[in-house]
Amino acid sequence: MPPEIILDRYVKENFPKSYSGKLDVERVGSPSLRTFLYGLQIETNDALQMENANASGGVVHPPFHFDYLLATVTNAHAIPHERFWFIALTLPLIKSVTDVSRHLSRSSAVLQLLHLDSGTLRPDILWSYLGHIQLLFLTAHEYTHLIHEHSAGREPSGVWTELVPQTTCGSIDSQVEELDADGYATYLVLAFLLRSPWRLRQLILLGQENMPAVDCDELIMSCFFLSLMAFFSTLWPESIKLPLDRLTHPPVPVRIDYVIHVAKMWCGQFGHVKQSWFTSPRLQDLFHAAASEVDRTNRQGWDEQIALLSSADGDQYRNMLFEESNKMRRRE
Ligand SMILES: [Zn+2]
Known part of the structure; x- marks a missing residue:
C-alpha cells in the first residue's frame, strides 16, 4: 500500500478531531503554492530516501515519507508507523513559513544586513531560499x-507533536529531547547549506557566486539565523502558563540560544565562519530584523519570557538544560 494512503487512514483514525486526512495537493487553489508543495515534497523525499542506517547512527527503520496534512491548525508531527516513518506538516504551517519568509525577503533591514542589492536581486529568490531553510x-x-x-516527549499514541496547548504538561526530559532535535537539525541543515552542491546553486540564484568563500559562508549563516529566528518568533506564546520544568518544549529564547551554541560549535568543527563572527551585537541585529517582520501581537509574552529567563532561577534552568542536551548529543 502506498505511503499516502497509509498516512491518510492513520490520520483519520487517530486524529479525527484535528485533521481530515492527508492533503490532496491537487486541490490547493493557488498554482504557485501547488508547484511549491510538489517540489518540496519530491526534494525532501529524495533526500530522506538517500538517508540510510549509517546516517541515522545504525538505527534500523522503515522508509521515511514526507507529506502534508489537511488542517486548520499550524502543526508538525513525526509518526513512527510500522510501515513508514512519517514526517507530516500541516498546510497552515507551510503558509505561516511562506508568509514569514516573504516578509523577510521584502524587508530593507534584512537586505541591508545581508548586503544584498534590492535593485538587482529578485525578491522571490530570497523568499524561496529563506522559506526552504525553515522547512529544512x-x-x-x-x-x-x-x-x-526520543521517548519522553512522545504522546501515548507514539506520535511527536510540535505545537501543543500551553496547558499540556511536559518535563525536563522532553525539553532536553527538543533541544537535541534542534541541535541535530542545526548540524544537518548547516551541512546542507554550506557543504552540499545546493550551496553553489543558491549562491548563483542570489547572484553572489563570485564573492570570496568566507563572505559566502557569512551570507549563508546570516540567512540561516534570520530564517530560524523569524520562525521561532511566530511560536512564542502570550505567556508561560506552567512552571519552567513542566513545559513540553523549552521557551523560544532558550531554543534560539541553543541553536546559536550548536551552530558555533559546528563552525569550529568544520572550519566555516570564524568564531569571532558570532558576536552578541550581530546576533541581536539579526534577531531584531527577523522578529520585527513577524506580525506579533504578543510582545508582552516575549518580555515576560525574557524576564523569567533572566532571573537566577531562569539562568539555572537554562544552564541545566544545555548541560543535559550536550550530554545527550555526545552520546550520539
Ligand atoms: Zn520537537
Missing part, C-alpha cells in the same frame, strides 16, 4: 525525534 530545519527536527528514538 523543521523536517530535520522531526527526523531527529525519530532516529534518536
Whole structure:
C-alpha cells in the first residue's frame, strides 16, 4: 500500500478531531503554492530516501515519507508507523513559513544586513531560499525525534507533536529531547547549506557566486539565523502558563540560544565562519530584523519570557538544560 494512503487512514483514525486526512495537493487553489508543495515534497523525499542506517547512527527503520496534512491548525508531527516513518506538516504551517519568509525577503533591514542589492536581486529568490531553510530545519527536527528514538516527549499514541496547548504538561526530559532535535537539525541543515552542491546553486540564484568563500559562508549563516529566528518568533506564546520544568518544549529564547551554541560549535568543527563572527551585537541585529517582520501581537509574552529567563532561577534552568542536551548529543 502506498505511503499516502497509509498516512491518510492513520490520520483519520487517530486524529479525527484535528485533521481530515492527508492533503490532496491537487486541490490547493493557488498554482504557485501547488508547484511549491510538489517540489518540496519530491526534494525532501529524495533526500530522506538517500538517508540510510549509517546516517541515522545504525538505527534500523522503515522508509521515511514526507507529506502534508489537511488542517486548520499550524502543526508538525513525526509518526513512527510500522510501515513508514512519517514526517507530516500541516498546510497552515507551510503558509505561516511562506508568509514569514516573504516578509523577510521584502524587508530593507534584512537586505541591508545581508548586503544584498534590492535593485538587482529578485525578491522571490530570497523568499524561496529563506522559506526552504525553515522547512529544512523543521523536517530535520522531526527526523531527529525519530532516529534518536526520543521517548519522553512522545504522546501515548507514539506520535511527536510540535505545537501543543500551553496547558499540556511536559518535563525536563522532553525539553532536553527538543533541544537535541534542534541541535541535530542545526548540524544537518548547516551541512546542507554550506557543504552540499545546493550551496553553489543558491549562491548563483542570489547572484553572489563570485564573492570570496568566507563572505559566502557569512551570507549563508546570516540567512540561516534570520530564517530560524523569524520562525521561532511566530511560536512564542502570550505567556508561560506552567512552571519552567513542566513545559513540553523549552521557551523560544532558550531554543534560539541553543541553536546559536550548536551552530558555533559546528563552525569550529568544520572550519566555516570564524568564531569571532558570532558576536552578541550581530546576533541581536539579526534577531531584531527577523522578529520585527513577524506580525506579533504578543510582545508582552516575549518580555515576560525574557524576564523569567533572566532571573537566577531562569539562568539555572537554562544552564541545566544545555548541560543535559550536550550530554545527550555526545552520546550520539
Ligand atoms: Zn520537537
